[in-house]
Amino acid sequence: MRLDTYSKSGGFSLVEMAIVLVIVGVLLGGLLPTISSQIEQQRRNETRKYINEVRDAMLGYSAANGSLPCPDITNDGLADIASAVTTDNIPITGQSTKKYSCSATVGTVPYNTLGVTPNDSYNSALIYAVTPVFGERNEVYSATGGGGTLLSSSFFNLSSTGTLRICTSAACSTNLTSTAAAVIVSRGANWALTPSTDEAENTDNDTDFVSHDFTPTFDDIVIWLSPNTLFNRMVAAGKLP
Numbered sequence: 476m477r478l479d480t481y482s483k484s485g486g487f488s489l490v491e492m493a494i495v496l497v498i499v500g501v502l503l504g505g506l507l508p509t510i511s512s513q514i515e516q517q518r519r520n521e522t523r524k525y526i527n528e529v530r531d532a533m534l535g536y537s538a539a540n541g542s543l544p545c546p547d548i549t550n551d552g553l554a555d556i557a558s559a560v561t562t563d564n565i566p567i568t569g570q571s572t573k574k575y576s577c578s579a580t581v582g583t584v585p586y587n588t589l590g591v592t593p594n595d596s597y598n599s600a601l602i603y604a605v606t607p608v609f610g611e612r613n614e615v616y617s618a619t620g621g622g623g624t625l626l627s628s629s630f631f632n633l634s635s636t637g638t639l640r641i642c643t644s645a646a647c648s649t650n651l652t653s654t655a656a657a658v659i660v661s662r663g664a665n666w667a668l669t670p671s672t673d674e675a676e677n678t679d680n681d682t683d684f685v686s687h688d689f690t691p692t693f694d695d696i697v698i699w700l701s702p703n704t705l706f707n708r709m710v711a712a713g714k715l716p
Contacts, residue, residue, distance in 0.1 A: 526601065613630070
């Protein structure tokens, strides 16, 4: 018997290996988009859960302190409050009132003030905006110049109105609300890239925001807090009549 009759008995030929690699490539090519989509959906779900936790923390803060927290504009995770403005003879002669307001309407979530984690699942800080009246505090003192004894503190009331607007596009041909007390925005996966026109509306530090379904050019997640939701929490906490 000739020994070379067994020379091809083991292994695959180059052609067979190439065919196997092509098949594996096709299978992986079909699976990768599905896996990538599932990962992205998980991140979105985690971010939505995180935003809701922040929202609940804000409601808890308002119930304890009488107002919503101010935005963070110094990136230290703390609510930034402007220096008090003191007015004498308010509410009556011989007294004075100190008014505390937020340093800015728009910034990021004051995570240290609220006791929440600093970033969403995309490792980005949440944008946070508040209607000024819902972040204010007034303190009445028994003497002029903010001196004497602190007599009382007052905050927003049931007639206070939100001024933040959420639209379905940057052009705002249709708005979802124009009276939001607060707005929270996650910039999504592409926050570090050049934003679309709709996404840019959420990062320009004004009081207009955009919220709509995900598209190839829009992946922001936007939620807002209505005055009525805030009022209900404050009434339940005994902060409002």
